[in-house]
Amino acid sequence: YCMAACTLLYAATAPLLNRFPAAAGLISCLVLFAATYTLPHTTYPVEGLAWLGFPSASFVSGDYYPLLPNVFLYLAGAFAARWFDGHHASGYPMWMMNANVPFLSMIGKLSLPIYLVHQPLLILIFTMVSSM
Template sequence: MEQTERATKRIHLMDELRGFAVFCMVFYHAFYTLAYLFNLEFGKALLNFFMPAEPWFAGLFILIAGISSNLSHSNLLRGLKLAGIAAVVTLVTWLVVPAERILFGILHFLAICMILFGLIQPHLHRKRPFTWIPTILCALLYLCTRQVGSRLLGIGPICIPLPDVLYATDWLAPLGFHSPNFFSADYFPLLPWIFVFFAGTSIGRLAVEGRFPAFAYRSRVPFLSWLGRHALVIYVVHQPVIYGISWLVTMILSSVS
């Protein structure tokens, strides 16, 4: 009975963790803008300090997106809508700031993942018992493919080189294979990140069954929760706002000096 009640409750911890990831993302993009679009030294220093944390909060965001997909009525529809937004982001960045264009960023990535999950979800056994095996398998596959960008497949020292033909063009860039000339200011290829998303869809079975720990359903940081619930809107609008603030900071610094 308690699990049934939990299954209908909002999981505030997921909102807060997603909000934390969004909060970190905004600051990361702000430092990136100051460093590379406005060439400010303090922006470069902040970016270099913050950069090691980027894969962790990005991975957290993707994992929660996978968990949330279990609670969606139509992942296929969500994915198609997000793909449209991602296409607009590509078009706008290509026209306005071509040097910082986004060809396959996190919105493109999540759209593809949602569409894929939406296609296979009807074929999954909804009443299958939860097991950690799919999550562990996804973790291993992530570790095996995380060096695809470096033309390696494997874990640690146990790696095999991938054929050069995969990196001859940019047509396979969404998968993680691209030429040295490829550039996307925001880049999240399917390999290895798709395995983080699908690890989330596996863990999401616990959310469907209301089997998350009791503390996950309590609200603790409303601000982060609000950020998490409005993550898409924040992602779309935060870059123009950051650019405007960075331009203003640059003008102030120029007038002072």
């Protein structure tokens, strides 16, 4: 949910965000992320706003990534990408372009099978370890 919501918000506000200098936007978003980081670690006396970052005392989740503060981290990434794009011809720092790590290349080519296998494998391992 959070990634999709952040992408939708970015797409809707991109014309406005593109008016800001990339470095200023990056720094601003990092400061806002730090300033709002503790919001979802507190409980609030209102129901139904956990998705935004204001969980109630009755809210429970094992996988909780609210919009606040995570939207600011997402936008910081967008500003950083624009900043890199303005500083490097390819959009990436040169050290990223020159890296040739065969092991990482192999993992990249097998990312879908690794993704599909890792969760059931971890569940099996943790089930076996916890039953000992």
